[in-house]
Amino acid sequence: MRANHRAPGALQRTRALWIVCIAVIALVACAVPGSPPSVPAAANRAMPAGFVHLAALAPDVIQDMRYHGPDNFVGRPVAAYETATCILSEPAARALQAAQAELRPQGMTLKVFDCYRPQAAVDDFVRWGRDLSDQKTKSVFYPDVPKEELFQRGYIAEKSGHSRGSTVDLTAVVLNAQRASQIVRGPLADGMDVDMGTPFDWFGTQSHTDNPTLSPDIQHNRHWLRALLQRHGFRNLPEEWWHYTLQPEPYPERYFNFSVR
Numbered sequence: 001m002r003a004n005h006r007a008p009g010a011l012q013r014t015r016a017l018w019i020v021c022i023a024v025i026a027l028v029a030c031a032v033p034g035s036p037p038s039v040p041a042a043a044n045r046a047m048p049a050g051f052v053h054l055a056a057l058a059p060d061v062i063q064d065m066r067y068h069g070p071d072n073f074v075g076r077p078v079a080a081y082e083t084a085t086c087i088l089s090e091p092a093a094r095a096l097q098a099a100q101a102e103l104r105p106q107g108m109t110l111k112v113f114d115c116y117r118p119q120a121a122v123d124d125f126v127r128w129g130r131d132l133s134d135q136k137t138k139s140v141f142y143p144d145v146p147k148e149e150l151f152q153r154g155y156i157a158e159k160s161g162h163s164r165g166s167t168v169d170l171t172a173v174v175l176n177a178q179r180a181s182q183i184v185r186g187p188l189a190d191g192m193d194v195d196m197g198t199p200f201d202w203f204g205t206q207s208h209t210d211n212p213t214l215s216p217d218i219q220h221n222r223h224w225l226r227a228l229l230q231r232h233g234f235r236n237l238p239e240e241w242w243h244y245t246l247q248p249e250p251y252p253e254r255y256f257n258f259s260v261r
């Protein structure tokens with residue numbers, strides 16, 4: 001039997017106090033100044049009332065949540081995307097559900113790339129944007145734009161409408177090429193994205209929805225997608241064919257910061 005098992009109460013309390021002190025010192029010593037946590041604590045709050053998971057309302061919308069994984073302009077998972085799931089304000093999710101209901105009989109489905117975006121994720125984009133040494137995704141996402149100009153040209157900003165919860169990035173995917181061919185143009189095969197001319201998150205003027213230099217088929221497809229979403233209350237951002245915001249927004253002034261999970 002070890003001696004400390006027989007120690008009187010006062011000695012036990014002193015030992016306990018020392019253990020607490022050592023633990024606190026260790027914690028302080030381990031906190032290296034200047035190294036931000038990958039997910040700021042502020043992003044860990046639960047999903048507030050008024051928000052829903054899109055899958056609960058429209059489970060057949062394809063979700064390709066790019067910021068949860070490495071296939072995005074940052075080249076790695078983005079902060080606060082803990083799960084690959086689309087969260088939106090309930091009005092935005094219901095509007096998207098209605099657009100999907102119109103689209104499905106036409107042999108297509110919506111596919112979302114990003115939905116509600118935590119402020120912590122936007123902060124992560126800003127950190128990435130300021131690090132000019134990291135250009136590993138340049139050839140894929142921004143070959144024509146110098147990284148030092150991403151802020152000035154508006155590709156990266158301190159705030160995003162996505163954090164207000166009613167903005168979604170999306171495209172359409174072919175499920176039945178024969179039916180889809182009556183609506184959209186270009187190469188069509190089951191499982192294939194409708195040709196919109198650029199990948200999602202391409203930084204350049206070819207992403208401008210009305211870019212007149214693109215082929216007539218691509219212009220047709222973009223205008224068709226915009227008309228579909230407009231019928232369900234969404235407004236397109238002219239610089240990005242994939243970016244849509246519900247009008248009016250239920251939270252026009254609020255930038256949320258709960259984690260995606």
Ligand SMILES: [Zn+2]
Nearest residue numbers: 168169243244
């Ligand atoms: Zn967007």
